[in-house]
Amino acid sequence: MDEKIKHIARTGYASKGTVYALTGILAFGAAIGLGRSSEGKLGVLKFLQGQPFGNILLGILGLGLLCYAFWRFFQSIKDPEDIGTEAKDVVKRIGFFFSGLVYLGLGVYSIYHIFNPASGGSKSGGSSMIPSEYLDYVFYAVAIGLAIKAVFQIVKAYKGDFLRKFHLNSLSNINTRKTIKWLGYAGMVSRAIVIGIVSYFFFRAADTASQGDIKGTSDAFSFLRQNSEGPWLMGFVALGLICYGAYMFIMAKYRRFDD
Known part of the structure; x- marks a missing residue:
């Protein structure tokens, strides 16, 4: 694989890690009463600005997220590591493509927000793009998709297949191997829990979808904060996001690519 592609991938992993780590840090600060809440990926972008x-920080992060989107598209279309063309392999590559779309949107939004700072202050009215009578079905579909993704993350962590990307036997330092292994497990499981929570909120929101009650990550944090045990739950979720962010940094530094 071309070294430039590898550098783009590593830059992308580091940028993704920055988003998740900052999301977790901001949410944890809100959970213990330090500072204002800026949860969710978009909240991180507003915080940086x-x-x-x-604007410089936002631009750097935006370019990094575009790098990650490019890497996901490259994985999906070119299949540089020979994932394969069997049904399960195609599903995995399609997942890469949609992941690329998400981070392409974040990267473009980051750069756009530099030149149009006021644009981030308004709530999205995206629900009006879909007829209200179909919104509940859309929300259920999203919830089911997220639930499947959460289960997939747990299974992936249980099998430990993700560790193959690091070629641990090639690393001489045993402490480095242990750090990669346990931080990887913590990150994978934590992300699965966060995805599962967001899936739960989409299920809940489906009943009121026609009213535009869309529940994403930031709304999930708001809900946790409003409950009696909210700070504890929110702190737990925030630490999970920080763990996953740290895992992405490990990916950026130690991941190996199968040419």
Whole structure:
């Protein structure tokens, strides 16, 4: 595989890790009463823009997310690591493509937000794009898809297949191998839990979908915060996101590519 493609992939992993880690850090701060809440991926982008040299930070992150989107598209279409063309392999590659679409949107939004900062202040009215009588079915479909993804993450962690990407036997430092292994497990399981929670909220929101009650990650955090045990649950979820962000940084540094 071309070294430039590998560098693009590593940049993408680092940027994705930054988004997840900052999301977790901001949510954890809100859980323990430090600072205002800025949960969710879009909340991270707004937080960055509010910092000194915020537009520069936002631009760097946006370009990194575009790198990750490119890598996912490349995996899906070119299949550089020979995933295969059997049914399960095609499903995996289609998943890469949709993941690329998500991070392409985030990357474009990051860069667009630099030049149009006021655009992030309005709520999305995307639900009006779909006839209200079909929204509940769309929400159920999203919820089921997320639930399947959460289960897939758990199975992936249980089997430990993701560790093959690191070629651990080639690493001489035993502490590095242990860090990659346990941080990887923590990240995979934590992300599965977060996805499962968001799936649950989509199931709940399906009944009121026609009213535009869309539940995403930021709404999930808001719900957790409003419950009596909210700070504990929210803190747990936030730590999970931080773990997954750290796992992405490990991917950026130690992942090996099968040419």
